[in-house]
Amino acid sequence: MSIFIFIFYRIDTKELNRNHDQMTIKTAIITGAYGAIGRAIAEKIAAKGFNTVLVGRDEIKLQSARKEIEYKTGNHDVRYKVADLSRKQGIIDLASHWTGPLNILINNAATSSRRRTETPEYIEVQFATNVLGYFWMTNQFVKFMKNLDDARIVNVASYWAGGLDLNDLEFKKRAYDNDAAYRQSKQANRMLTVAFAQKFEQYGITVNACHPGDVNSKLSNDLGFGGHESPDEGAATPVWVATEPLLKGVTGKYFESQRETSCQFSKDSSSIVKLFRICEGY
Numbered sequence: 001m002s003i004f005i006f007i008f009y010r011i012d013t014k015e016l017n018r019n020h021d022q023m024t025i026k027t028a029i030i031t032g033a034y035g036a037i038g039r040a041i042a043e044k045i046a047a048k049g050f051n052t053v054l055v056g057r058d059e060i061k062l063q064s065a066r067k068e069i070e071y072k073t074g075n076h077d078v079r080y081k082v083a084d085l086s087r088k089q090g091i092i093d094l095a096s097h098w099t100g101p102l103n104i105l106i107n108n109a110a111t112s113s114r115r116r117t118e119t120p121e122y123i124e125v126q127f128a129t130n131v132l133g134y135f136w137m138t139n140q141f142v143k144f145m146k147n148l149d150d151a152r153i154v155n156v157a158s159y160w161a162g163g164l165d166l167n168d169l170e171f172k173k174r175a176y177d178n179d180a181a182y183r184q185s186k187q188a189n190r191m192l193t194v195a196f197a198q199k200f201e202q203y204g205i206t207v208n209a210c211h212p213g214d215v216n217s218k219l220s221n222d223l224g225f226g227g228h229e230s231p232d233e234g235a236a237t238p239v240w241v242a243t244e245p246l247l248k249g250v251t252g253k254y255f256e257s258q259r260e261t262s263c264q265f266s267k268d269s270s271s272i273v274k275l276f277r278i279c280e281g282y
Contacts (some may be wrong), residue, residue, distance in 0.1 A: 025077065027051040027102050028242070031085055031137060032109030034061035036217035037156070039069070040235035041106060046075040054080040055094070056109065061172060085109045085133035088282065095140035102144040104242050107134040108156040110185070112222040116176035123282065124170035126178070130185035131169075131192070135279045138196055138207075146203040150249075153200075154242045155193050157209040159256060160223075161186035161265070166274055179223050187265050188275060190254055194266045195276045197252030204273050206251035209263075210237045 028045045032038040033054035046052040048070050054069075056062050062080035070078045083094040109132045117125045123132065135153055145151040164184040168174050171181060193209040200207060213234030214220070216227035227234075240258045241247060254263035266272075 008260070025049065025051050026104065027053065027100065028104035028106065029053045029055055029102060029137075029141065030106045030108055031055045032131070033066040033080070034058065035108075036231045037212050037234045037238075038108045039065050040231035041108060041156075041238050042078075043069045043072060043254070044232070044235055044239040045097075045104070045106075045242070046078050048071040049075065050104070051077040054078070055083055055085070056080075057082060057084040069184075077265075085137065086111075086123070086125055086128040086135065087121065088132070088136050091136040091140050095144075098132075098141070098144060098145070099147055100149070103148060104139055104152050104154070105137065105141055105145070106154045106156065106238060106242055108238065109133055110156070110182075110219060112178050112182045112219050114178050114222055115172055116181075124172075124176075124181070126181040126185055127170050130182070131188045132279060132282055134189060135192060135282075142200060142203075142205065145205050148204065151203075151205045152242055152247075153196065153205060153207040154238055155189045155207070155209040156212055156238050157189035157193070157254070158183075158186040159211040161190060164188060164191075164265075164271075165276075166271060166278065169278065173267045182223060189276055190263055191268070192274045192279065193254070194252050195272050198220050201251060206247070206249065208247070208251060208253050208255065210241045210243050210255040211257075211261075212238055231278055 021077050028050040030042045033042045034056050042054055047051050054062050059082045066078050084090040113125050119128050162183050163180055164187045190209045193207050197207040213229035214227045215229050215231050215234035220227050237258050242254050
């Protein structure tokens with residue numbers, strides 16, 4: 001005589017759904033996340049349900065941004081990390097404490113210092129923040145993005161770009177002008193985007209650059225400009241590049257107003273290689 005023993009399990013559907021959500025929620029980092037455009041980018045990313053991490057050096061402003069974004073979006077997976085993005089060791093420390101995968105990295109932090117100043121490592125601040133900050137963040141966090149489905153790096157650059165001098169990136173020979181320093185940093189962002197796109201394509205990571213909208217911000221004011229677009233309008237293209245499904249697999253491109261735009265700087269292969277090697281030396 002055979003004896004059959006039936007064991008019934010009560011399935012907790014809420015727990016299954018919670019576990020499924022934890023498996024599918026994606027994580028995004030936004031640097032410079034308490035500035036006008038950065039905060040708007042972070043809010044839009046959080047509204048899409050991402051585990052959203054705000055990065056910057058001012059903890060009070062980060063706390064304020066986190067609370068406001070959580071309140072506006074209802075997303076409770078918003079947190080912040082303090083790091084000075086003009087300093088390599090700060091970024092290394094930030095990455096050393098990171099756990100888990102990273103699906104989106106939006107390099108947005110930038111400055112347009114009116115006077116030439118240097119970091120404690122004696123690097124001119126605009127070059128350190130606007131160029132090397134992107135470079136170091138990308139190099140340090142790429143290991144958390146490899147072989148994920150549709151991992152993306154977005155470099156917030158600008159159409160206000162040009163005048164790059166590979167022999168004087170820190171304005172040690174030229175008279176410092178914050179507008180010239182800013183423009184060359186944004187050209188560098190667009191050039192390095194091409195280099196990283198080629199380097200990381202084997203890992204399924206896309207790297208693209210974009211111009212945000214023209215927003216009235218501290219940065220634009222320091223450059224002597226205002227701005228005719230709201231922060232939400234300014235954030236639209238970076239968020240679109242980071243999340244638009246149709247851009248899956250698209251890499252090494254430059255976008256303005258949610259459209260791919262030809263980039264003159266991406267065609268100068270020899271200068272791109274030289275710039276990349278210079279950045280590696282810092």
